[in-house]
Amino acid sequence: MATRTITEGISVARRRRFSETYIGEWLMTTDHKKLGIMYIVTAFFFFLVGGVDALLIRTQLAVPNGKVLTPEIYDQIFTMHGTTMIFLFVMPMLTGFGNYVVPLMIGARDMAFPRMNAFGYWVVLFGGLFLTSSFLFGAAPNAGWFSYAPLTELNAGCGTSGVVTCTPGLNMDFWALGILMLGISSIASALNFVVTILRLRAPGMTVNRMPLFTWMTLITNFLLLFAIPSVTAASILLLLDRHLGTHFFQAGFGGDPLLWQHLFWSFGHPEVYILILPAFGMISEILPVFSRKPIFGYTFIAWSGVAIGFLSFTVWAHHMFAVGLPLVAQAFFATSTTLIAIPTAVKIFNWVATVTGGKISFRPAMLFALGFVAMFLMAVVPFDYQVTDTYFVVSHLHYVLFGGTVFGVFAGIYYWFPKMTGKLLNDRLGQLQFWLMLIGVNLTFFPMHILGILGMPRRIYTYPGNLGWNELNLLATIGAFIIAAAILVFLWNFVITLRSGQPSGPDPWDAFTLEWDTDSPPKPYNFPVIPIVRSRRPFYDKKNPEIADWKTATH
């Protein structure tokens, strides 16, 4: 047996393990910050994919009798636009922000289950690739993001006579299996967030002192835990109907055609709040910092989020008023829908009160936050029965999800980008992007209100030129391209900032919460010593010990 003596001064060269290479580090990471960035980048990629879909739709509808796409491709494009934007952009984007920010905000070193966190991310990525790869098979989903059964049954049996052609091919199989996969990811990440927030908060951070973004993330993830099983069950039932001869949704065989709508919307409406509550949380963090004031009505904002969470499970049938529900059910769902406006309004009043009298600094993050509040107000125009299945609904939905969530997401990007990269995005380009987006959003979606009232049905492939819809459709298309220009400005800003951006330092906004009490970007372990929290603005306390909140406030 050979022996070897290593004398002092001789360095022993060791081949780097794969896990220590650049690619290996990202492939194997369980660090919540890296995973957060991966979620955000992936979601942004799918935002671009969904955006191209949107431009194709708008180009097709720009003029009457459009022939840019075939009807079959058009169906696939509008279905994948909705599916991509909801399941592959907004949900992963908000999960990404939660992943990056929440553990830092609550003074934790990582998520409760780091490997499950990584698993959630990889499933989203592969789920997204799975759904998108359907285009390669020429079989992208084509029945709308809501995939109403029995329309989505296989090739016969969706009508009572059993001979009507429904959705043959693999299109809806891709959708059902993709949603199943994304549901697994959502459940994994939701469990992780709930346990992390409930168990890993820094000493002294009581529930009453949690940052509002953390509050909203907690509520959102409870909603996910209860909402996702519904759409997962529906997808499995649909697959069984399509391939194993069951008839859950077929009236002709004793099934119930409305069952799909109940199952889907009992997921779908909480889903709306899943998509907007984290944005509420972001706005509740950003407005106080750029107004130099504590948030107004912390308790009301937090608990109105809880109220929204509960009520969101009681409003699903307002998507179904036109299906012939009993009057009692219609009255119940109309009432609960009205009720949910109350906690939402509470938040809006509190945000306005936070900004009022503050020393407002109009940095891009603040502009997007204010834009969010304004655009979200546009989304609550009350109108329902008469405009069912018209472009009015498309407009309303986009004011919520684009005017609301996307503005919130960009507010979050401008706010937390320095923490993630150590660099400040360019302010002038940020302002240009904001104004382009504000103009683009209103030019695209406001005319759709009028189109809806004029009777233009949603999802139509084209329209004749004598219905008075031409100019409004052209305006909407021009607006969509202005939004695209705004996104290009952002991409340019992103690239030049990463190349030669101004260093931000650890706390560029003079912020209040714990994530800013770390380096930018933070060390892998976040905090060398876990901080002790004594108020709702722990970092503000640390920077201003003589006027610390805990000396004056009772919470």
Next chain:
Amino acid sequence: MVALYQRTVLEKSKIVTEEQEQRKQPSNQRKISKEAMEYAIDPKRSYWPFALAIALFITLLGVIVHPVIFWIGVALIAAAIIGWGLERR
């Protein structure tokens, strides 16, 4: 009232003392190098989340493409779950 005030002051001073104690702790442990401490609290890497996710992807693709791919995916899922469970952390 006075008793309540005294108790509040006492509790506040106790919190400060605990905080100071906690902050002192790292300085008592200087024998452990900074690198070693950072290593101990760094998030540990793992292949298995990636492996399990790709196995799930292959399984679902198998449902669409061919049963053989489906069963390969199922086997990979089983392997990934076992690997995940046995990984030393």
